[in-house]
Amino acid sequence: MIKRISVLLFIIIFSSHLPTAIWGQRSDDIRFRSSSATIELGDTLLLSWEIKKAKHVELTGIADSLPLFGSIPVIPDTNTRYELKVTINNRKEVTKRRRIKVVIPEIEYFNVPDSATDEEDITVAWRTENTQFVKISGVQDSFPSFGKTQIRMDTSGTVTLYAHGKFNVDSISDTLFIRIIEDFNVSKKLLYRGDTLNIKWKTKLSNGVRIEGMDSLFSPIGELILQPKENTNYRVFVERRYGATELFAGFDVKVQEPFISYFWGDNSMLKGDEAMLSWSVNGGEKISIDGIPAHLPRKGSKTVRPDESATYTLRVKDGARELTQDWTVKVYPFRKYISSTRHISQINPNERLDMDILSIDREKYPDEIVLRAIVVDTAGYYISGLAGPDSSGYSFGNFFSKVSETVNNKNSARQFKVKEIQETASKPYDIALVLDYSGSMQGTISYLEKAVETFVKQKYLNDRISITKFDQKIATEVALSGDIQAILKQMEFSQLRGYGGQTALYAGADEGLRNIDSTQQHKVLILFTDGNENSSFQYFGQLAVTANQLAHRLRETNTKLFIVSYGTGTNTDLLLELASLCDGKTYFIHSPENITRVFNEMPRVLHQYYEFRFKPIESPGKHRVFVNFNTTPQKPGSVFTDYFIGDNFTIAEQEFAEDNYWYREIDGKKPVSSPQVAVNFVFNENHIREEYLKNLEKFLHYLESFPDTELDILAHADHVGTAEQCLIIAEQRASAVKQYFIERGIQGNRIHTRAFGKQYPLWPEENQDWQSSENRRVELILLE
Numbered sequence: 001m002i003k004r005i006s007v008l009l010f011i012i013i014f015s016s017h018l019p020t021a022i023w024g025q026r027s028d029d030i031r032f033r034s035s036s037a038t039i040e041l042g043d044t045l046l047l048s049w050e051i052k053k054a055k056h057v058e059l060t061g062i063a064d065s066l067p068l069f070g071s072i073p074v075i076p077d078t079n080t081r082y083e084l085k086v087t088i089n090n091r092k093e094v095t096k097r098r099r100i101k102v103v104i105p106e107i108e109y110f111n112v113p114d115s116a117t118d119e120e121d122i123t124v125a126w127r128t129e130n131t132q133f134v135k136i137s138g139v140q141d142s143f144p145s146f147g148k149t150q151i152r153m154d155t156s157g158t159v160t161l162y163a164h165g166k167f168n169v170d171s172i173s174d175t176l177f178i179r180i181i182e183d184f185n186v187s188k189k190l191l192y193r194g195d196t197l198n199i200k201w202k203t204k205l206s207n208g209v210r211i212e213g214m215d216s217l218f219s220p221i222g223e224l225i226l227q228p229k230e231n232t233n234y235r236v237f238v239e240r241r242y243g244a245t246e247l248f249a250g251f252d253v254k255v256q257e258p259f260i261s262y263f264w265g266d267n268s269m270l271k272g273d274e275a276m277l278s279w280s281v282n283g284g285e286k287i288s289i290d291g292i293p294a295h296l297p298r299k300g301s302k303t304v305r306p307d308e309s310a311t312y313t314l315r316v317k318d319g320a321r322e323l324t325q326d327w328t329v330k331v332y333p334f335r336k337y338i339s340s341t342r343h344i345s346q347i348n349p350n351e352r353l354d355m356d357i358l359s360i361d362r363e364k365y366p367d368e369i370v371l372r373a374i375v376v377d378t379a380g381y382y383i384s385g386l387a388g389p390d391s392s393g394y395s396f397g398n399f400f401s402k403v404s405e406t407v408n409n410k411n412s413a414r415q416f417k418v419k420e421i422q423e424t425a426s427k428p429y430d431i432a433l434v435l436d437y438s439g440s441m442q443g444t445i446s447y448l449e450k451a452v453e454t455f456v457k458q459k460y461l462n463d464r465i466s467i468t469k470f471d472q473k474i475a476t477e478v479a480l481s482g483d484i485q486a487i488l489k490q491m492e493f494s495q496l497r498g499y500g501g502q503t504a505l506y507a508g509a510d511e512g513l514r515n516i517d518s519t520q521q522h523k524v525l526i527l528f529t530d531g532n533e534n535s536s537f538q539y540f541g542q543l544a545v546t547a548n549q550l551a552h553r554l555r556e557t558n559t560k561l562f563i564v565s566y567g568t569g570t571n572t573d574l575l576l577e578l579a580s581l582c583d584g585k586t587y588f589i590h591s592p593e594n595i596t597r598v599f600n601e602m603p604r605v606l607h608q609y610y611e612f613r614f615k616p617i618e619s620p621g622k623h624r625v626f627v628n629f630n631t632t633p634q635k636p637g638s639v640f641t642d643y644f645i646g647d648n649f650t651i652a653e654q655e656f657a658e659d660n661y662w663y664r665e666i667d668g669k670k671p672v673s674s675p676q677v678a679v680n681f682v683f684n685e686n687h688i689r690e691e692y693l694k695n696l697e698k699f700l701h702y703l704e705s706f707p708d709t710e711l712d713i714l715a716h717a718d719h720v721g722t723a724e725q726c727l728i729i730a731e732q733r734a735s736a737v738k739q740y741f742i743e744r745g746i747q748g749n750r751i752h753t754r755a756f757g758k759q760y761p762l763w764p765e766e767n768q769d770w771q772s773s774e775n776r777r778v779e780l781i782l783l784e
Helices: 002-015 445-457 483-489 504-516 548-558 574-579 593-605 690-705 723-743 769-775
Strands: 030-034 038-040 046-051 054-061 069-074 081-089 090-104 106-111 116-117 122-129 133-136 146-151 157-164 171-179 183-186 190-194 197-202 208-211 221-226 232-240 245-256 257-265 269-270 275-282 286-289 299-306 310-318 321-333 340-343 353-361 369-377 383-384 398-407 412-416 416-421 429-436 464-470 475-480 522-529 559-566 587-588 609-614 622-632 633-647 674-678 710-718 751-757 777-783
Touching: 002 777, 030 081, 030 090, 046 054, 106 157, 106 171, 122 133, 122 157, 122 232, 146 710, 183 245, 190 609, 197 245, 257 310, 257 321, 269 587, 275 321, 286 522, 299 574, 321 622, 353 622, 353 633, 369 622, 383 690, 398 416, 398 609, 429 445, 429 690, 445 464, 445 593, 464 483, 475 504, 475 690, 475 777, 504 522, 504 548, 548 559, 548 574, 559 574, 559 593, 574 587, 574 633, 587 593, 587 633, 674 690, 674 723, 674 769, 690 723, 690 751, 690 777, 723 751
Parallel strands: 038 090, 116 171, 190 245, 269 321, 340 383, 429 464, 429 522, 522 559, 559 587, 710 751
Antiparallel strands: 030 046, 046 069, 054 081, 081 090, 106 122, 122 146, 133 157, 157 171, 183 197, 197 221, 208 232, 232 245, 257 275, 275 299, 286 310, 310 321, 353 369, 369 383, 369 609, 398 412, 398 622, 416 609, 464 475, 622 633, 674 777, 710 777
């Protein structure tokens, strides 16, 4: 029984795998097709069949009886399986199936940024399926089923992507926030009465803007110049095209009173030269300078050519008020620098001669004062033969007519004798050359070094020379020596290499003096400078740090001071007083070529001159000596010089003049030093660099040693930025320096700060980086 069942199962299984031909019809003789396997919802599908031989054909659910071949259109609304059933004979039925997928357009992703501006292109990206093309709202173009493109929108809203099929559309929207780029700019919010400010604006979707208090409707894009006379709050409104009026911008303008930032220039000149006046005014309606017939800009310069010393007044009109500031240009008699010698017998009797006083000798006071002078013709020749050369018989002809002296406003003629000192009869000198190598010498230093080389080569046989350089550093490069070749070999003519900083004028001169102060020969210190003292205090306790200290040192060592003042950056009144107290002379020069001429003259005039001897008025204090002479037989002339008897003198009037911007007294305490540049800053920074800490330490030690002394901190900026911006960075710099002292134990009530911004630059024009750097400074002043 089991064996029969097994045979039957084998036959059934085997017969199910036999080709249909065995039964009279093969399955591959039945063809059932669809026009597509995938169709979009709503589209028509064509089902077709072809059968060679069959007893019955039906399409399940559609048609019960079909011919052996044919086709039927259908519109499926979902995924569908169609079955074609073919009855071949009573024992065989074959079924053919076609699976149809019904789809609709679908958006897989759509990427839109969250926000953008109305002035930038926005990238949108997408991917879709079952799509013929896509559209993006607001864009006319059609796009493929996936990709990206750039659009631009001027208002916030939705961005919609439409995925189009043949019969269906899918869509998706995303919100895009649009920042409308409108602009409003104010040129400055802090100004001085008389100044103007500029506003600019750009609006969109507007008819224009209105400014509160004004009747006009201004264009949607425009600019306007305003000139407020007092503090003002401005409110600007925009009128939109859709009818709304909105506050567009509001700003406060602070109006300060006008002031004169600076009015200065050449403070001395030789007669016949030109002097430069420069000014900078903040605010004001009209600017003028007496004697200059022109309406002047707020910042500028003019040249003047006065025949004699003159005071110029800068006037700034401010409504009914007028601001004024004076600047005095001193005119010195012109004479040529000496290049050679002529005897008086070689001179045309009508030729003009000039006289110049070189120095005073007080050693034999009160019995005698010795005055040394030279006589020069218009060609620059020293004129000899105007007095007898022998020491036993002083004589003079018609040229030197009178010597008088004024003390306490009383003038008295003095008996005098004069003789000519010839080169062979003069005594040797020990000469200290002290040379300014600060940053302001850039562009001029090569002239100075050439002049020094000439000076050394022309020195007299028994003269000895030392050479000291200084900026804020001080170095004696050549010790006292009479060997010309040794001096030139030791002197490093390397321009500003290793130098180029601030100006330790007093300390540098004192260092030069130390090279000669103990010698027994006649002593002369020749000080060349083109700037103001601002860095000597770092040598407190070691060298002179004030003009007073330096003057006392020079007088104690009986050293005559010759000053060569170059350019417009020096304090001429101070230098004149300093040279006078130290029995010497000041040369004022303004062209670099004259540096060489001065240094070429000085060795000669130290050894060839006219010597006047007279008995002075016996009185302490300031003496003024006049020498009258005949410039030609028909025209008299006069020169004078000052000297001081005793030690009760001070140069504070010149060094600490109360009209200086930095001068102030606090609780009865007055400055004891001129402003010392302690820190220079990097642009727009208030960080104190390590290299400046040693400068601050000197002041720290002084404040620790003298607890009653107070400190005034003055902070500045360069010219870059608005007045308000420069004032802010200056305040930050002052605070940083004050904090340095507080952190090291100095009480805050002993420290005072002032921020000037760009009001008082060292350099009115910043044509070089070093000029900008020197303007970005903090100055310190001790008050006692």
